[in-house]
Amino acid sequence: MTLYKDQKLPIEKVFRDPVHNYIHVQHQVILDLINSKEVQRLRRVKQLGTSSFTFHGAEHSRFSHSLGVYEITRRICDIFERNFSVSKIGAGGWDDNERLVALCAALLHDVGHGPFSHTFEHIFHTDHEKITVEIITSPETEVYQILNKVAAGFPEKVASVITHDYPNPQVVQMISSQIDADRMDYLLRDAYFTGTEYGTFDLTRILRVIRPYEGGIAFSMNGMHAVEDYIVSRYQMYVQVYFHQVSRSMEVLLEHLLNRAHELYNENSDIFQQHSQLLIPFLKEDFTLADYLKLDDGVLITYFIQWVDEDDAILSDLANRWLSRKPLKSAKFKENQTALIEKLCKLVEEVGYNPKYYTAINSSYDLPYDFYRPKSGVHRTQIELQQKDGTLVELSKVSQLVAALAGQKTGDHRYYFPKEMVDRTLQANYDLFSETYAEFARHIKNGELVE
Incomplete structure (x- = not known):
């Protein structure tokens, strides 16, 4: 009898x-x-939250992205x-016994995301990575029950890839580096659905030059320009799409x-008993995993529609502005302009x-590429290029x-x-x-604050 972890579908399924x-999809576990x-x-x-208010095609979901990450991981394996x-190559080579844990981690890496992910996290003090681990390791979930059929302790193995504690750095870096x-998937996918070209890069070439080594994953030196292209694409996507001022305005709203x-719940909890019951555990900051999994974008949007008719003028107006796409306007400012x-x-x-509700300071910054800095409290796994003699060199050095x-x-x-x-007309x-x-x-000139 074939073990569950080894069960393959009679005919490969495709999406x-x-x-x-x-x-x-070839594995029964994955399906x-x-x-x-x-x-x-x-x-x-939604994968891109409020970005669809700026790029109307950006309606794609975390589900499609998760499948995409799984597919790229499958190709790498x-x-x-x-x-x-x-x-074939000895020490530092790929052990295909790691395939299933890598595929499961790839598929499940975002399973803990909530509605309007990062904004919701900030308000209600949730953490999608911690919730992802909880979904994977909680006996109450279908995900856990499936993973546990593979082997006792397998859910914890998959979770350790998410937390970067898994002992094989090749698997960890495949999913997070x-x-x-x-x-790679979200850049291509977000570029496609936003209708922009900024995020496109040569995935085929990247996968041609990727290779494992004992300390993780590297890229052959002759593939440097493809990796450069990826870095520049990522930079441009952040500047032109992810940090777009209107998308950020809708996040602020x-x-x-x-x-x-x-705030209203803390003053009078009865307000939300009639129409926002699934949000109540979060308003009172006492929620369970089961409460969390009942929420999605559609649930919150339904509540926003109902809030438009609430007596509180601020709640009603903000809900209407958000639903009707009436973003706040913005201007750049310098750090010395607080007065x-x-x-x-x-x-x-x-x-x-x-x-408090109609103004905001919003700062968005990202590093297009970072290199290892031992004195830094937080650093990212640097990109290594493998030379012909097998030695490694960090990307920015060459x-x-x-x-x-x-x-x-x-x-x-x-x-x-x-x-x-x-706006005089308003x-x-x-x-x-x-x-x-x-x-x-x-004090507003050409999109900037002036004294």
């Missing part, structure tokens, strides 16, 4: 995918995980087994909306807006292009405020507050 063409309720929930969680197995299956709901921001907040308050980007943060600081402050009480509006507008 048609706009990025990878076909996603191939069962895909069909589990925890993974199916990811169909109802095939390449490693075909060309770089332990039997500066050039991994996760990043969402954060303020959830904060207002949180000016305080002044502008007072002007916003003077015309009738609560600055690539002038990457060296120029390495360690350089990209992003900006923005001050968000109601568009009404600078200023209902212009006659009463004309001087206030004029004073505010005087």
